[in-house]
Amino acid sequence: MSHLSPPLTALPALSTLADLPPNIRAKRAEDFGRTHGQELAALGVNHDFAPVLDLRPEASRNRFDFNTLINQRAISGDPAAVADIGSGLCAGLDAFDVGANREALPGIGPRAR
Secondary structure (H helix, E strand, O other), X not given: OHHHOOOOOOOOOHHHHOOOOXXXXXXXXXXXXXXXXXXXXXXXXXXXXXXXXXXXXXXHHHOOOOOOOHXXXXXXXXXXXXXXXXXXXXXXXXXXXXXXXXXXXXXXXXXXX
């Protein structure tokens, strides 16, 4: 979603929510989804290809990864945090009838299920 700002509100990366307590990170992720859901709906967009649910691998495992930049793109290495944040974001988008894609890029890294 950050690729559309402006006109969408620039929000922090979803990874900034990963270390918060589970109930707070899910609520903040839903707030992010609501913000962008409302703005996307106002633009006539009804589907967002987010969130990316790849797990962040250990740095030593992919230290020569110059192409995917998964360590910058992934939310967290903790499947529970990724699930909480992904679910919250999707709920926020859904509140404005904007569909979410819940994508993971196979072969790049582990993913939350």
